[in-house]
Amino acid sequence: MTDTTVRLTTKKDWTSDQEVRWCPGCGDYGILLAVQMLMPDLGVAPENTVFVSGIGCSSRFPYYMSAYGIHSIHGRAPAIATGVAVARPDLDVWVITGDGDALSIGGNHFIHALRRNVNMTILLFNNRIYGLTKGQYSPTSEVGKITKSSPFGSIDPPFNPLAVALGAEASFVARTHDLDRKHMIETFRAAHDHRGASFVEIFQNCNVFNDGAFDDITGREQRPKMMIDLKHGEPIRFGPDRERGVVMGADGQLRLVDVGDVGEDAILVHDAHRHDPSLAFALARLSNDDHSPTPFGVFRSIERPDYGTAVGAQLAAASDKKGPGNLADLLRSNGSWTVTADM
Amino acid sequence: MTDTTVRLTTKKDWTSDQEVRWCPGCGDYGILLAVQMLMPDLGVAPENTVFVSGIGCSSRFPYYMSAYGIHSIHGRAPAIATGVAVARPDLDVWVITGDGDALSIGGNHFIHALRRNVNMTILLFNNRIYGLTKGQYSPTSEVGKITKSSPFGSIDPPFNPLAVALGAEASFVARTHDLDRKHMIETFRAAHDHRGASFVEIFQNCNVFNDGAFDDITGREQRPKMMIDLKHGEPIRFGPDRERGVVMGADGQLRLVDVGDVGEDAILVHDAHRHDPSLAFALARLSNDDHSPTPFGVFRSIERPDYGTAVGAQLAAASDKKGPGNLADLLRSNGSWTVTADM
Amino acid sequence: MTDIVDRDAAASGTEQIDHIVIRFAGDSGDGMQLTGDRFTSASAVFGNDLSTLPEYPAEIRAPAGSINGVSSFQVHISDHDITTPGDAPGVLVAMNPAALKADLDRLMPGGTLILNTDTFDERNLDKADYTTNPLDDGSLNGYRVIKVPMTTLTKDAAIPLGVKARDADRSKNFFALGLVSFMYSRPTEATLEWIDDRFAKTDLVRQSNRAAFLAGYHYGETTEEVGHRYEVRPAHLPPGEYTTITGNVALAWGLVAAAHQAKLPLTLGSYPITPASDILHELSKHKNFGVRTVQAEDEIAAAAIAVGAAFSGHLGITTTSGPGVALKSEATSLAVSLELPMLLIDIQRGGPSTGLPTKTEAADLNIAMFGRHGEAPLPVIASYSPSHCFFAAIEAARIAIKYRTPVILLSDGYLANGSEPWRLPDPDDLPDISVAFATEHNHTLDDGTTEFWPYLRDPVTLARPWAIPGTPGMMHRVGGLEKEDGSGNINYSPANHEKMVHLRAAKIAGIANDLPPLEVRGDADADVCVLGWGSTWAAIDAAVQRTRRRGGKVAWVHLVHLNPLPRDLGDILKRFRRVIVPELNLGQLCRIVRGEYLVDAQSISKVQGLPFTAIEIEEAIEQAMTHVEELS
Amino acid sequence: MTDIVDRDAAASGTEQIDHIVIRFAGDSGDGMQLTGDRFTSASAVFGNDLSTLPEYPAEIRAPAGSINGVSSFQVHISDHDITTPGDAPGVLVAMNPAALKADLDRLMPGGTLILNTDTFDERNLDKADYTTNPLDDGSLNGYRVIKVPMTTLTKDAAIPLGVKARDADRSKNFFALGLVSFMYSRPTEATLEWIDDRFAKTDLVRQSNRAAFLAGYHYGETTEEVGHRYEVRPAHLPPGEYTTITGNVALAWGLVAAAHQAKLPLTLGSYPITPASDILHELSKHKNFGVRTVQAEDEIAAAAIAVGAAFSGHLGITTTSGPGVALKSEATSLAVSLELPMLLIDIQRGGPSTGLPTKTEAADLNIAMFGRHGEAPLPVIASYSPSHCFFAAIEAARIAIKYRTPVILLSDGYLANGSEPWRLPDPDDLPDISVAFATEHNHTLDDGTTEFWPYLRDPVTLARPWAIPGTPGMMHRVGGLEKEDGSGNINYSPANHEKMVHLRAAKIAGIANDLPPLEVRGDADADVCVLGWGSTWAAIDAAVQRTRRRGGKVAWVHLVHLNPLPRDLGDILKRFRRVIVPELNLGQLCRIVRGEYLVDAQSISKVQGLPFTAIEIEEAIEQAMTHVEELS
Numbered sequence A, B: 001m002t003d004t005t006v007r008l009t010t011k012k013d014w015t016s017d018q019e020v021r022w023c024p025g026c027g028d029y030g031i032l033l034a035v036q037m038l039m040p041d042l043g044v045a046p047e048n049t050v051f052v053s054g055i056g057c058s059s060r061f062p063y064y065m066s067a068y069g070i071h072s073i074h075g076r077a078p079a080i081a082t083g084v085a086v087a088r089p090d091l092d093v094w095v096i097t098g099d100g101d102a103l104s105i106g107g108n109h110f111i112h113a114l115r116r117n118v119n120m121t122i123l124l125f126n127n128r129i130y131g132l133t134k135g136q137y138s139p140t141s142e143v144g145k146i147t148k149s150s151p152f153g154s155i156d157p158p159f160n161p162l163a164v165a166l167g168a169e170a171s172f173v174a175r176t177h178d179l180d181r182k183h184m185i186e187t188f189r190a191a192h193d194h195r196g197a198s199f200v201e202i203f204q205n206c207n208v209f210n211d212g213a214f215d216d217i218t219g220r221e222q223r224p225k226m227m228i229d230l231k232h233g234e235p236i237r238f239g240p241d242r243e244r245g246v247v248m249g250a251d252g253q254l255r256l257v258d259v260g261d262v263g264e265d266a267i268l269v270h271d272a273h274r275h276d277p278s279l280a281f282a283l284a285r286l287s288n289d290d291h292s293p294t295p296f297g298v299f300r301s302i303e304r305p306d307y308g309t310a311v312g313a314q315l316a317a318a319s320d321k322k323g324p325g326n327l328a329d330l331l332r333s334n335g336s337w338t339v340t341a342d343m
Numbered sequence C, D: 001m002t003d004i005v006d007r008d009a010a011a012s013g014t015e016q017i018d019h020i021v022i023r024f025a026g027d028s029g030d031g032m033q034l035t036g037d038r039f040t041s042a043s044a045v046f047g048n049d050l051s052t053l054p055e056y057p058a059e060i061r062a063p064a065g066s067i068n069g070v071s072s073f074q075v076h077i078s079d080h081d082i083t084t085p086g087d088a089p090g091v092l093v094a095m096n097p098a099a100l101k102a103d104l105d106r107l108m109p110g111g112t113l114i115l116n117t118d119t120f121d122e123r124n125l126d127k128a129d130y131t132t133n134p135l136d137d138g139s140l141n142g143y144r145v146i147k148v149p150m151t152t153l154t155k156d157a158a159i160p161l162g163v164k165a166r167d168a169d170r171s172k173n174f175f176a177l178g179l180v181s182f183m184y185s186r187p188t189e190a191t192l193e194w195i196d197d198r199f200a201k202t203d204l205v206r207q208s209n210r211a212a213f214l215a216g217y218h219y220g221e222t223t224e225e226v227g228h229r230y231e232v233r234p235a236h237l238p239p240g241e242y243t244t245i246t247g248n249v250a251l252a253w254g255l256v257a258a259a260h261q262a263k264l265p266l267t268l269g270s271y272p273i274t275p276a277s278d279i280l281h282e283l284s285k286h287k288n289f290g291v292r293t294v295q296a297e298d299e300i301a302a303a304a305i306a307v308g309a310a311f312s313g314h315l316g317i318t319t320t321s322g323p324g325v326a327l328k329s330e331a332t333s334l335a336v337s338l339e340l341p342m343l344l345i346d347i348q349r350g351g352p353s354t355g356l357p358t359k360t361e362a363a364d365l366n367i368a369m370f371g372r373h374g375e376a377p378l379p380v381i382a383s384y385s386p387s388h389c390f391f392a393a394i395e396a397a398r399i400a401i402k403y404r405t406p407v408i409l410l411s412d413g414y415l416a417n418g419s420e421p422w423r424l425p426d427p428d429d430l431p432d433i434s435v436a437f438a439t440e441h442n443h444t445l446d447d448g449t450t451e452f453w454p455y456l457r458d459p460v461t462l463a464r465p466w467a468i469p470g471t472p473g474m475m476h477r478v479g480g481l482e483k484e485d486g487s488g489n490i491n492y493s494p495a496n497h498e499k500m501v502h503l504r505a506a507k508i509a510g511i512a513n514d515l516p517p518l519e520v521r522g523d524a525d526a527d528v529c530v531l532g533w534g535s536t537w538a539a540i541d542a543a544v545q546r547t548r549r550r551g552g553k554v555a556w557v558h559l560v561h562l563n564p565l566p567r568d569l570g571d572i573l574k575r576f577r578r579v580i581v582p583e584l585n586l587g588q589l590c591r592i593v594r595g596e597y598l599v600d601a602q603s604i605s606k607v608q609g610l611p612f613t614a615i616e617i618e619e620a621i622e623q624a625m626t627h628v629e630e631l632s
């Protein structure tokens, strides 16, 4: 990192001159604002920050950030970002993607970037629809959804993005939503501060093609009883008076209970740092629709070596061992002989 | 299904005239034999059976089965098999793949076939190495592995194939190994009988490029203490005298215990039919290396509609509703008018 | 079906004109595509020949009022047979300043401008980067300007019905439609009926649109503003039953028809991408035709699904555009090796990379011809008009099925969204393209036992037998490795590989024997020949007509089959002193025919995301003629 | 480094010959590749010029003793400068019946056969489909047959050392090596030293191999069987320091050198595939050169990683073959649009689809030139010999970096695994191909403020500035959508798109001004010109030499740059009455030059998974000459 990173920046320093082109009312605006407000706090410099996106409404995001950016090709952002992060472990790499971009065409790059723990912060704008192509169902759309490409209702069961990420060894997994700027900022900050691949699912409203998809959970009046706020080390409770809680049964099944019935001590204590991802997975599957109590916050955050650093370490080790590469020696390394003039 | 399916077949009916071309001692031979021995029992006919594979040593498999077969392209078998299964729900579709084929280049097709629950039985020959290309590390190779492409040791943390599958909504997930024909046959049978996408990971020894990868678990003398045999509805116990067991703590963490210490009733009872995949996932993560007690058998087996059948149902419903398609009507369906001669 | 009774012909004081090009332009939110569509249908029903060109921004919604947000729809109606959406519009309807700014320079000198004056306020003028107000800065002096406070008038008409002001505003496009319908003597019934059932569910909207439409129509009748009306008489289209059709719908219907004529179920594997998505959308509606559609995880899977379906005895199809074409190369190469029928349909758009998703281009000929590793030849065919997409689909399927080969069918964004009146074909006249699956052993061993050889070819077509799962005794394995001719067993021997490479090439080349002789349009004895393919057809047709009307001589050959090239093409081209090849690329077909026939063909290139105008081609023909004269 | 002291020259009774082609053939398990390698190194050290051709089955292990399992290694050693591994071998070493069956027909009439008689038992004869035993059925009468019970003799030599019988058997290839080394007067020290350190870890194996090698050598000395020995004198190679190098290693080293000369770190994204994997393997060894290698999840990711690395200021490289090439088209098209340097290296193999993974072919020229959607031109260059792969890599990097464009470098399986002696270049003589990153604003707004425009081009090269992350004040966004020339902002306007399409094309075309004039080898005044590219160089060179030695006149132009084509190519080709284009495909370059220059070039095609032999080309030249005579 260059010393410029300590220079203080303001939201303005992070805002590009491009006019924002999402539909009026699109949830993407709120996410953009949250990121632009967060960046100055991170003490990083725009010139050391790269936003990589694929293709989709959400993937227009990099154009609006005054930083380095690549609006790449559909689904390939995690792979391109891997190239950036491996070549330049000194940079802050962000990946902006959508539910189709990351989980449909980009599924393979997504799971491998997580498995390798490449240092990047992945923000997945999940609106459960293909926005840019005008409204086909996506891998996160609910069964039965009527869209242009599923006039009789979709028959594809959706992915649970957090479950996919946890099944793929993700070291940091979190969820937030586009209506709560404070929560977004806190979640993005935690994701950024985590070294390695951080994955954040953002419930994002597409008011044109899938309006209100998350209303039953994130609607103002729903939140208390429908949003379960996860905090590491704290019992998992929710409800207007935090009267509801989560317990793990001896049969290995999580259940929602009234705290009164089971007693405070029985309530499961959230452990985001546990190496075994099984608990985070169970919490991710606590709700598999958009109409029942759903956990938000950081599901998992564990330390393991990030890929770019590991690559760099092998280079350093090799140079220490053999000394910096010398071309002349390389050319001789398979043995050589001399043909003398006098032959 | 045609009535030929009830015709009895023998192993010979399933053996093609092609000479088998794996290295002497390769684990693939045992798997081939197990499948060829199982097929007659399934009461299906070779002509209604299709084996689809990608590219790899394991993917040579279809040539050796006397059935319909496609030795396709690297990683695409699940997608090609989806085409077969959607077009022809009447067929028995098997996918033969390797750890590189299914989890590296083919990762995206693999997780989407599982998510859609396309009717196919996927046998993944996991030898933790790229065999056909002569020994590079694979997405299931352990960290630090020295191979041609990782002379200083691989830095890629491996996938746990079962965890990937469970994160991708797989409805049937099992594990077996190439040294136990009986166990393979039972597992393959269960996978075949499951309607929808069935996934079986097979520990397979590549004696040329990764010999003995699984010896610590599947070695004759290791088995009793290292293999945990999962049976639906039964307490999860293992050990020479079944003296060890698995319990779920209130903290959501599975633990290995001495049955004597906790009492039989405390032992976790396996539930493969549970809709929530969390328990299966926890069991899949019980061991994440090849040197500690590892569960085998059917981790998960739940009923949900298979994709090909659902597609067929929508076709049938449409025909019932609108009647079978009529071309002349179709051409008029956007409105039409007549130009008369007398103009 | 409405019979043509020329309702307004009675109305006097209408000036007869033979054709008019009208362009509706407004904000993406203003519903210009809907307005244009309706005007088109009304004109079609009225019996005009017509051609349309919709244009909209790539952004879902660019900022309201901005130039990037302008969406427009151009329609050309005529009393004679026409093919292009027209070059310069004679009438421009601009619903806001941005629309005026964006499209004014297209309007023909002295053309008519119809402006919604309500929107020319400071805010909107700013957004359109106007420093002064064009309504009164004299910048429009060269045109006939009709100023109408459409928003106000629409509200006046709708609010009394209980419509909220905000909603009433949404009806102003119908006001514009009504006004233009009056000016150009369109029948009103069809449109009113359409409004009634399109908005049946939301009665207030229905009433509001109706009221706006009539308000516009009457405004025309009553105000001085408009002056006298025009009438474009019905075209003398050959008698028959017609519908208005876009290229993508025609293509989708063609695929349904092809499957029907082939007696095969249809399975489509596709991943959404502009401008191809509508084929997926259309096909997914027709499940009662036994059409299976799978929205795949990506283009690779989509193509692979088509291959799997083909192996299983279905008509396997995959549709895409732009980068999706590149992604299908791997699976298409497998289909070449497996020698299975499969259709890869490419609705070309502007490239490279993501390029210009909503703009048209024809620069995928190269990748279609040469975009596979190794020697992997396959047939390539191209549709040339919206309605031709229907027949092109059937022809592509015919070749794929008969020769057991993947076929690439090229259309483009212009054909995909453009529309024209189409005289409905009689389904019974469509060709039978069915094929018999192999069910019997075709090879006998020395010991007399028989077996099935999947690569034992038909001596004429060189097609291999197609035996599908479910057929007893015909079990066989196919794969992407080189295989022995006949048995199909894996075989790497030098002689066999060379043989197979040549066999695969010969099979495709042989399709040329199965093509009708080329039609040389225009003057066979001309010096100049225009060689076209794809959507340039419309502009070339108009240009050739004009040239000849002016007494110039020109010949025209239009290719549907691009690989293999028709056998007579070389001799035909050699007959002319100058061959020009207009293409929406940098000369891809031109280079191919030069290499094939050593003919010094000249490329006429346009790469602007727009189709050729007739004038551009006419000028190219001119130049070619003068060039020839100079030579002599 | 061993100095050349001709140890065995002393030995009398040796017949001097100018060259010999020896083919070692046996079961995949017999270690023929190792044997061939050693013989090659020994000959190299001895100072011969040489060329090799390894061939092995695609199966990891085909059944032992089967014809599919035969693995062979052909080496051509000579006292003069040669380029091909030779056409018909003069000596065939067959370790088992299958090897004899597979390769006998390659042996030149009257050639020498060295057979391991121990393996000619019924089981092995069966596996090789021999009904009678060739050792005594007279079928080998036409050859000089040397029968040696190699297995037995090897065991006799090894077992006394305490080696197990089964292991001793494994050393029999060293017996063969020893025998042939004696017959062709190879120095023994080098080989013995090599055995010692190669098998240092396993002493018993080391001893066993040593014993077998010496046993073979002495068997030659002592038995009548062999008759007198031959000697191929050292070639008169120009003085200097030499190493023996294969194409893939040369290519990998060339990439390291290119990064070094460009002063850029190297990042490789690759997915293993035969025959390209060895470049990944080789590069992953050289981390002390700052070389980063990522074994990606697939080819798409591998190419994407190269793009990301290029954006970040590295030399981004991706290597592949066969279907992998098709999969990289999408990301390469993005690199064309982003105008970033990147190398796509294609080690061509037999296609289509999975094709013939271990066989050579040169049929990817089409996909390299035309395999991208839209108009996406990029430079294509090809290496022509194992050692040239080193320089081709540097040239590819030079063009990519200077013009900010992806470059496709074509090699093939024959160059990849073939080897030759290479006179080591002096690193200081390698070109400086470094580039300055942009660090300053390059555009001033009306208000005087300055900014960075990522698409403001260098007027000469048309390259855009390369500003990398970490540079303050230069933040910018790039993407795959069409962008405005200069500012790089998204722009769909027709005029701008046309301008950008032409600018991208002009940038690539302009590289032709940066290429040295073509060298016309042979007789500039000949009637016939051979136009070659890639690995056909060796066979063409030999054929041209032979033709000219026989007094025939022929010219030869060999292309390294395939896109853009050198500016003088057209004029050169037009000078000749007949142009023939030998290619390991169906005439891909031929079609391109025909279209480009309207020259009636003729394709000489071979698609057998094998390189051309000199004779094949010589005959083609013959025919071309007679054709010309007939014309006159």
Ligand SMILES: Cc1ncc(C[n+]2csc(CCOP(=O)(O)OP(=O)(O)O)c2C)c(N)n1
Binding pocket: A055, A056, A057, A058, A059, A074, A097, A098, A099, A100, A101, A102, A125, A127, A129, A130, A131, A132, A133, A138, C271, C272, C273, C274, C299, C323, C324, C327, C354
């Ligand atoms: C290779 C390729 N295939 C398809 C497309 C078309 N396409 C662009 S974005 C998109 C999906 C967008 O959905 P999502 O990723 O959820 O982003 P959103 O627009 O909803 O934010 C598709 C199918 C493309 N641009 N490139």
Ligand SMILES: Cc1ncc(C[n+]2csc(CCOP(=O)(O)OP(=O)(O)O)c2C)c(N)n1
Binding pocket: B055, B056, B057, B058, B059, B073, B074, B097, B098, B099, B100, B101, B102, B125, B127, B129, B130, B131, B132, B133, B138, D271, D272, D273, D274, D299, D323, D324, D327, D354
């Ligand atoms: C598109 C493509 N990329 C790469 C290859 C080369 N390749 C063939 S098989 C293989 C991996 C084999 O490993 P695995 O899937 O584990 O199968 P195994 O050989 O171990 O059974 C690779 C990289 C290919 N054939 N095609």
Ligand code: SF4
Binding pocket: A021, A022, A023, A025, A026, A027, A028, A057, A058, A127, A131, A132, A205, A206, A207, A208, A209, C060, C061
């Ligand atoms: S389509 Fe949906 S996601 Fe896209 S910009 Fe509009 S509202 Fe947002």
Ligand code: SF4
Binding pocket: B021, B022, B023, B025, B026, B027, B028, B057, B058, B127, B131, B132, B205, B206, B207, B208, B209, D060, D061
């Ligand atoms: S390389 Fe390994 S996996 Fe492949 S055939 Fe040989 S032993 Fe089996």
Ligand SMILES: [Mg+2]
Binding pocket: A056, A098, A099, A100, A125, A126, A127, A128, A129, A130, A131, A138
């Ligand atoms: Mg989305």
Ligand SMILES: [Mg+2]
Binding pocket: B098, B099, B100, B125, B126, B127, B128, B129, B130, B131, B138
């Ligand atoms: Mg493997």
